Amino acid sequence: MxxxxxxxxxxxxxxxxxxREIEVLRxxxxxxxxxxxxxxxxxxxxxxxxxxxxxxxxxxxxxGQILFKGEDVFHYNSSGLAAFRNRTIGFCFQFHHLMPxxxxxxxxxxxxxIQRRSNSEAEESARRMLDKVxxxxxxxxxxxxxxxxxxxxxxxxxxxxxxxxxxxxxxPTGNLDEKSASGIHAxxxxxxxxxxxxxxxxxxxxxxxxxxxxxxxxxxxxxxESK
Amino acid sequence: xxxxxAIRVVLGSVILSLGLQFLIASVLGTGQEGTLAQALGVYIxxxxxxxxxxxxxxxxxxxxxxxxxxxxWLRSLAYALLIATLSGGIFVLSGPTGSSSLLRMVLVQNxxxxxxxxxxxxxxxxxxxxxxxxxxxxxxxxxLLVFFLLLATWASFSISYDPKIVQAGIVLSAIVAFSxxxxxxxxxxxxxxxxxxxxxxxxxxxxxxxxxxxxxxETLKTFNIPKEQILVLLAVVPSLIALCFLxxxxxxxxxxxxxxxxxTGFAYExxxxxxxxxxxxxxxxxxxxxxxxGIGYILLQLVRRLIxxxxxxxxxxxxxxxxxxxxxxxxxxxxxxxxxxxxxxxxGFEEDLKEKILGAHSHIVVQKKGDDFIEYAEVEKKLQSxxxxxxxxxxxxxxxxxxxxxxxxxxLVKGLDPDSEAHVDLRKNMExxxxxxxxxxxxxxxxRTFWPTxxxxxxxxxxxxxxxxxxxxxxxxRRTKKLPGVVIGRELARTLRxxxxxIVSLVSPTSEEIGPTGPQPxxxxxxxxxxxFSGMYEYDSKFAYLEMKRAQRFLGLxxxxxxxxxxxxxxxxxxxxxxxxxxxLGGHPYGVKDWREMNKExxxxxxxxxxxMFIVLIFIVLVASFNIVSTLVMIVLERGRExxxxxxxxxxxxxxxxxxxxxxxxxxxxxxxxGLAVGVTTCWLIENYGLKLDKDIFYIDQLPVVMDWLxxxxxxxxxxxxxxxxxxxxxxxxxALKPVEGLRGE
Numbered sequence: 027m028x029x030x031x032x033x034x035x036x037x038x039x040x041x042x043x044x045x046r047e048i049e050v051l052r053x054x055x056x057x058x059x060x061x062x063x064x065x066x067x068x069x070x071x072x073x074x075x076x077x078x079x080x081x082x083x084x085x086x087x088x089x090g091q092i093l094f095k096g097e098d099v100f101h102y103n104s105s106g107l108a109a110f111r112n113r114t115i116g117f118c119f120q121f122h123h124l125m126p127x128x129x130x131x132x133x134x135x136x137x138x139x140i141q142r143r144s145n146s147e148a149e150e151s152a153r154r155m156l157d158k159v160x161x162x163x164x165x166x167x168x169x170x171x172x173x174x175x176x177x178x179x180x181x182x183x184x185x186x187x188x189x190x191x192x193x194x195x196x197x198p199t200g201n202l203d204e205k206s207a208s209g210i211h212a213x214x215x216x217x218x219x220x221x222x223x224x225x226x227x228x229x230x231x232x233x234x235x236x237x238x239x240x241x242x243x244x245x246x247x248x249x250x251e252s253k
Numbered sequence: 254x255x256x257x258x259a260i261r262v263v264l265g266s267v268i269l270s271l272g273l274q275f276l277i278a279s280v281l282g283t284g285q286e287g288t289l290a291q292a293l294g295v296y297i298x299x300x301x302x303x304x305x306x307x308x309x310x311x312x313x314x315x316x317x318x319x320x321x322x323x324x325x326w327l328r329s330l331a332y333a334l335l336i337a338t339l340s341g342g343i344f345v346l347s348g349p350t351g352s353s354s355l356l357r358m359v360l361v362q363n364x365x366x367x368x369x370x371x372x373x374x375x376x377x378x379x380x381x382x383x384x385x386x387x388x389x390x391x392x393x394x395x396x397l398l399v400f401f402l403l404l405a406t407w408a409s410f411s412i413s414y415d416p417k418i419v420q421a422g423i424v425l426s427a428i429v430a431f432s433x434x435x436x437x438x439x440x441x442x443x444x445x446x447x448x449x450x451x452x453x454x455x456x457x458x459x460x461x462x463x464x465x466x467x468x469x470x471e472t473l474k475t476f477n478i479p480k481e482q483i484l485v486l487l488a489v490v491p492s493l494i495a496l497c498f499l500x501x502x503x504x505x506x507x508x509x510x511x512x513x514x515x516x517t518g519f520a521y522e523x524x525x526x527x528x529x530x531x532x533x534x535x536x537x538x539x540x541x542x543x544x545x546x547g548i549g550y551i552l553l554q555l556v557r558r559l560i561x562x563x564x565x566x567x568x569x570x571x572x573x574x575x576x577x578x579x580x581x582x583x584x585x586x587x588x589x590x591x592x593x594x595x596x597x598x599x600x601g602f603e604e605d606l607k608e609k610i611l612g613a614h615s616h617i618v619v620q621k622k623g624d625d626f627i628e629y630a631e632v633e634k635k636l637q638s639x640x641x642x643x644x645x646x647x648x649x650x651x652x653x654x655x656x657x658x659x660x661x662x663x664x665l666v667k668g669l670d671p672d673s674e675a676h677v678d679l680r681k682n683m684e685x686x687x688x689x690x691x692x693x694x695x696x697x698x699x700x701r702t703f704w705p706t707x708x709x710x711x712x713x714x715x716x717x718x719x720x721x722x723x724x725x726x727x728x729x730x731r732r733t734k735k736l737p738g739v740v741i742g743r744e745l746a747r748t749l750r751x752x753x754x755x756i757v758s759l760v761s762p763t764s765e766e767i768g769p770t771g772p773q774p775x776x777x778x779x780x781x782x783x784x785x786f787s788g789m790y791e792y793d794s795k796f797a798y799l800e801m802k803r804a805q806r807f808l809g810l811x812x813x814x815x816x817x818x819x820x821x822x823x824x825x826x827x828x829x830x831x832x833x834x835x836x837x838l839g840g841h842p843y844g845v846k847d848w849r850e851m852n853k854e855x856x857x858x859x860x861x862x863x864x865x866m867f868i869v870l871i872f873i874v875l876v877a878s879f880n881i882v883s884t885l886v887m888i889v890l891e892r893g894r895e896x897x898x899x900x901x902x903x904x905x906x907x908x909x910x911x912x913x914x915x916x917x918x919x920x921x922x923x924x925x926x927x928g929l930a931v932g933v934t935t936c937w938l939i940e941n942y943g944l945k946l947d948k949d950i951f952y953i954d955q956l957p958v959v960m961d962w963l964x965x966x967x968x969x970x971x972x973x974x975x976x977x978x979x980x981x982x983x984x985x986x987x988x989a990l991k992p993v994e995g996l997r998g999e
Contacts, residue, residue, distance in 0.1 A: 084901055084992040103443070105511065105905040112903020119996065123898045127528040137902045139521035184902075 030057035031191065031224060032081075037090035039076055050076045051087070052247030060191070061222040063214075065235040067252070068244030074228040075196055077244065081226065082115050082194045083107050112141055116185030120197035124169040124180055130156060131165040134184045141188065155183040159213060175206030179213065186217055193217070195227040199234060211237055390446055394438035394453040394499070401430030417828055431495050435502025440510035445985060450499040458492030501974060504981050508914065511907035519911050525899070526915035529888055530578060578884055582924040584877025585976060589928025590935065592870045592968045593960075596863065597936045600964065601957030603859050606789075607824075610852060612678040613792040615646075615818030616827055617847045619834060629814035635837055636819060641830045643820040646675035648801070650815040651808035654760040655741070655797055659750030664741075664797040666759065668804020675820055679785060679798070684743060686753040686783030691800040694738040697782050699754045737803050738782025742793030746784045755781045759797065761807055777807055790952055824848070874972050877924065878979035881917050885983035889913065889990070896987055897995025906988040913984035914977070921976025925969050936960050 037054040040047050050073040058064065068074050079085040081092065083099055091098050094114070102110060117123075124133050131152055138148035156165055159179040169177050178198060185193055195214070199207035211234060217223050227238065235241050241252040405426025409419045434453065439446045509517055619632065629647040636645045649668040654661065669676060671691040680688050690697045739757065741749075751757055761775045779799075787793055805811055821830045827847035834845050849856060889896070896909055936958045944956040 079993050079996070082901065084897075084996070105443070105907070108900065108903050108905035108908070110903075111901060117901045123894065123996070125525075125528075125895050125898065132524075136521070136899070139524075140899070140902055140904050140908065142516070142518045145520070 029059075031060040031062075031095065032056075032058040033091075033093040033096075034058075034081070035091045035093065037077075037080065037092065038088045039073070039080055039085070040088050049247060051080070051090075053090070054248050056242075056249055058192075058224060058226065060224055061218070062240055063218055063225045063238045064227065064240045064242060065238035066226065066228045066242045066244055066249065067230065067232065067235050070230075072244040073247055074244050077249075078194050078196050078226065078228050082117060083111055112137060113188065114191045116188070116190040116193045118178075118181050118185045118193065118195040118198050120200040124177060124184070126169050129166045129168055130161060130172065130180045133169070133180055134187050137184060137188050151187055152183070155187045156180070159183045173206075174202050175209060178202060178206070178210055182210070182213060182217075186221075186223065189221060191224060193223055193225045195225065197229055198227065199229070199231065207231075207234070390438050390442045390449045391452045391456075393441060394434045394449060395456060397434040397437055398430055398453060398457060398495075401433060402427060405430055428498050431498035432502035432505075435499035435504075436506035437502075438499075439503035439506030443507070443511055445500075445507045445511075445981070446503050447500065450503050451496060454492045454496035454499055457495050458488045458490075461491050462488035497974070497978065500978060500981065504910075504914070504977075504984075508907050508911055511905070511910075516907070519915060522908060522911040523915050526912045527919065529892060529895075529912070530916050530919060578920055581877055581880040581884055581920050582927065584880050585874055585921060585924025585972060586928035586931065588870060588873030588875075588877055589925050589968060589972045590932040591873060592867065592972075593929060593932025593965055594935050594939075595866055595870060596964050596968065597932075597958050597960050598939075598956060599859070599863050599866065600961050601959040603856075603863075604959045605953060605957045606855070606859075607848075609787050609789040609792070611824060611848060612682055613787040613789060613796070614848060614851070615675065616821045616824055617819040617831060617834065617845060618816050618851065619819065619838065620816040620844050620846075621842050622844065623842070624810070624813065626814045626816065627812055629817055632817050632838065632843075636817065636834060639830070639833055639837060641821050641823070641826070641833070643822050644673065644675040645817060645819055646670055646673040647814040647817045649804045649808055649810050649813070651761065651763065651804075651810070653762070653797070653808075655739075655745070655749065655757055656760070657749040657751045657755060657757045660748045662745060662748050662794070664745065664759075665795050666761070666797050666799060666804060666808060668799045668801045668808070670801045671798075675818060679740075682785040682787050683740075684784050684786045686740070686781070688740060688783060688798075690738045690782035691740060691798070694736060694780055694782060697738055697754055697780050736778055736780040737800065739779040740783040740785060740798040741781060742796055743784055743786040744790060744794035745797070746781070748794065751781050753781050753783060757781060759807065761809070763809055775807065775809075788952060871971060871975065874975050878921070878976045881920050881976055881979045882983060884920075885913055885917055885980060886986065888916070889983050889987040892987075893990055893995040895995075896990050897992040900990075900992040901996070909990075910984040910988040913987045914980045917976060917980025917984070918973070921973050921979070924976070925972040928972070929965060929969050933960065933965070 034054060034056040037051050038049070039051040040049045042048075054077065066074050066077070076085065080087050083092075086100060092100065094110075099107065099110060124130075125136070128136070131149065134152035134155055135145075135148040138151060139145070153162070153165065156162055159182060161176060161179055161183070164172060164176065169180070172180065182198070185195075193214075198214075199210050202210065214225060214227075215237075218225055225238075227234070229235055235252075242249045243252045406423055409422030409426065412418065412422060435446075435450055438449055438453070442449065619636070620626075633645045633647055636642055646669065651666050653664055653666045655664045656662075671688045676688065686697065736756065739759065741751075741757075746752065749755075749757060757779050759777050759779055761777075767773070785793070799807065805813065819830070819834070821827055827849065831845050831847050835843075838845070899909060899912075937960075939956055940958045940960075946953055946955055948954045
């Protein structure tokens with residue numbers, strides 16, 4: 027047994043489409059160590075996002091295991107999984123997925139509120155986190171009133187506000203201009219350096235991928251180390 | 254492949270069981286009425302259906318996924334319905350033809366429907382939860398239910414012996430028992446456990462029907478409906494009620510304890526839910542509606558919203574959602590308002606009737622079997638000291654005929670002691686004359702002089718007419734001075750065209766006087782001593798009161814009484830007094846009835862009418878709650894992405910469910926509160942400013958309104974329960990959404 031944070035064993039995922047089975051992940055194996063920063067690239071439809079969703083327990087695999095600190099996460103029931111996501115995983119999506127009716131502050135408070143922390147406690151940590159991503163002056167704005175880069179910063183703040191072990195990012199800079207994108211990269215670097223956050227990042231951008239110490243490529247439903 | 258095989262198996266089992274049923278029913282069923290053999294046939298066939306249902310469930314495997322909430326409800330229902338219809342039809346075609354074949358078909362359908370539904374659900378459950386604890390869930394729920402019901406029955410019986418309180422206690426605790434059983438079952442199974450609840454409810458209903466068919470035969474016979482129908486009703490109605498409250502309990506159980514630990518927090522769910530409902534609907538608004546007698550305001554808001562083209566940052570669909578929500582609120586409010594007003598008016602009529610009945614009659618009557626109630630004075634004395642008894646008075650009663658120069662009518666002659674405190678209400682109802690004239694008939698003013706002269710203080714012109722000398726009136730006066738008095742009602746006086754002082758004749762058909770041609774009716778002359786008006790046409794046209802002794806003599810009941818009347822301090826608490834009176838007198842020859850029992854038909858008809866009205870009007874709320882369902886489903890579809898985000902942040906299924914239940918409840922509670930407010934205000938207005946009625950038709954001059962707070966509470970609570978039930982499906986659908994589905998498809 028390795029001492030990896032996450033061990034992925036023979037992970038398979040397939041969909042049924044009109045009686046036809048589409049295999050997306052075909053026996054994927056991977057060890058992720060604590061504090062690692064990993065990029066995953068690959069052609070469109072190669073299963074990057076699916077892999078990320080399964081890794082984040084948003085989707086269930088057809089077969090195989092994901093061991094988090096040696097424990098199979100899919101043995102939890104649905105509320106156990108929810109609690110697991112809440113405590114250990116932060117998500118950051120391409121389209122930021124902020125909740126439009128809520129202000130930036132409320133969006134960042136949400137994970138803590140879900141954990142049933144008190145309002146004041148949630149607000150305090152949310153303000154601190156927004157300050158860290160440089161948005162302390164825009165806390166009461168709704169996502170619609172923020173620029174794309176700012177929205178993505180809020181999303182990152184929300185993802186890490188509860189200090190998760192693992193940050194899963196799906197094309198976080200996919201629809202940002204270069205300047206905003208590099209700002210986001212710098213932010214991710216900073217976070218990782220500061221808290222030892224493990225990051226798995228799916229991207230098209232080879233530039234962002236090169237930024238990461240460990241680079242993987244999704245090929246034929248498996249992950250291979252890129253040269 | 255799976256579904257085709259399932260269809261084949263189901264069809265096979267249907268044909269098999271139907272064939273079996275056909276065979277048995279037509280070979281063995283010989284009599285015109287349903288014989289044992291026929292029943293046996295039906296039950297054996299039902300068993301076949303049962304097996305078919307199990308197979309059905311088994312072959313639905315591919316439809317039932319343990320990781321989702323899907324359950325082939327519709328298919329199970331359709332399956333049960335199909336089999337019931339088919340078997341009913343075939344039974345009618347094949348079975349012995351009788352006049353009641355249609356009825357029998359309905360019966361057969363009902364008999365077959367329930368087992369097929371159970372078996373279909375059971376089959377699906379077997380497959381779905383093969384590894385989980387569904388069986389123990391059902392057992393747990395059922396045993397809890399039985400335990401609580403027994404406990405509640407025992408408790409109700411030991412608290413009081415007033416049958417009304419016992420009944421209310423049993424009903425109330427049954428509701429609590431259903432809810433608690435549902436709650437515990439769901440919390441234990443950690444899911445909403447709808448399927449299990451259905452099983453528990455159906456088994457409960459069947460059990461109840463079986464129990465009452467075995468032990469309640471006597472009670473069943475008292476209904477004027479065929480026994481089978483009552484049994485079917487007993488199986489279906491309690492099942493539905495049980496299912497309703499089991500689901501309420503189960504969903505609350507899942508909401509609060511679905512994640513394994515008790516989690517009563519819903520702060521952020523409330524926040525999210527309210528934002529989803531879209532701002533248009535703020536608590537402030539609700540308060541404002543209340544202040545402004547709201548429905549009009551809501552309509553105004555709606556119109557304004559439809560006209561206004563400003564969408565600000567909100568999408569148009571979201572605005573539509575807001576509008577539909579407002580419509581839902583006003584729907585619920587309308588239903589609740591109608592319920593409050595209609596039921597209050599009905600209560601008003603009932604109270605009015607009650608008041609009039611009690612004004613003319615006593616609260617409790619003690620009667621003796623046979624016609625030798627001589628010891629009435631002792632009974633009176635015995636009862637006088639009892640707790641809660643206000644006055645005691647004996648009376649005699651008999652039938653007779655009354656006639657005057659102007660008319661003729663049948664009457665109930667009642668003899669009473671006019672000086673007794675017991676007749677305060679009658680005394681109050683006197684329009685002309687006085688009850689005291691019964692004992693002192695010489696004081697009765699003579700007919701002519703009594704007439705009010707309408708402001709003219711001179712002697713009436715009639716007296717001065719020639720041909721009517723004054724001394725003839727005087728001599729008539731002298732002759733009639735000794736005549737005893739009788740008090741009659743206003744309508745009777747009108748029919749007879751008499752007034753105080755007039756002479757009437759009473760005829761008693763039961764008399765001991767023997768004439769030349771055998772027994773002959775006794776005829777006595779009386780002077781009208783007074784006229785009363787109770788407000789009940791039946792009383793005002795049917796009663797003639799005499800002094801006790803004279804009535805005894807007239808009716809041929811010397812020294813006997815027909816009964817003893819009691820008045821109690823609290824008219825709504827006669828049940829207790831009846832019990833103590835019964836104990837004091839020691840039962841048998843004496844029968845004790847209170848006013849409710851004496852007017853049982855009337856009040857039970859009123860109650861039935863009220864119940865029917867309640868059911869009809871609650872349908873408005875039901876329709877409004879469907880509105881809530883559709884709106885919530887729309888919101889769920891629209892908010893798929895946000896639900897996914899919340900889930901990715903770690904919101905559990907019960908948490909997501911809470912968000913949508915909260916939204917539905919905002920609408921339901923808002924609508925209920927609004928409806929109650931408007932309804933109560935309307936009632937208050939009617940009560941205080943009145944709504945005139947034609948007195949000749951209704952015998953009452955304005956619409957009576959009495960607000961019964963218990964009724965209003967029941968209305969409010971049932972409206973909220975109905976809307977709450979409406980939220981469960983959309984909320985479950987939201988909770989079951991897979992996060993990936995919400996995140997994909999950008």
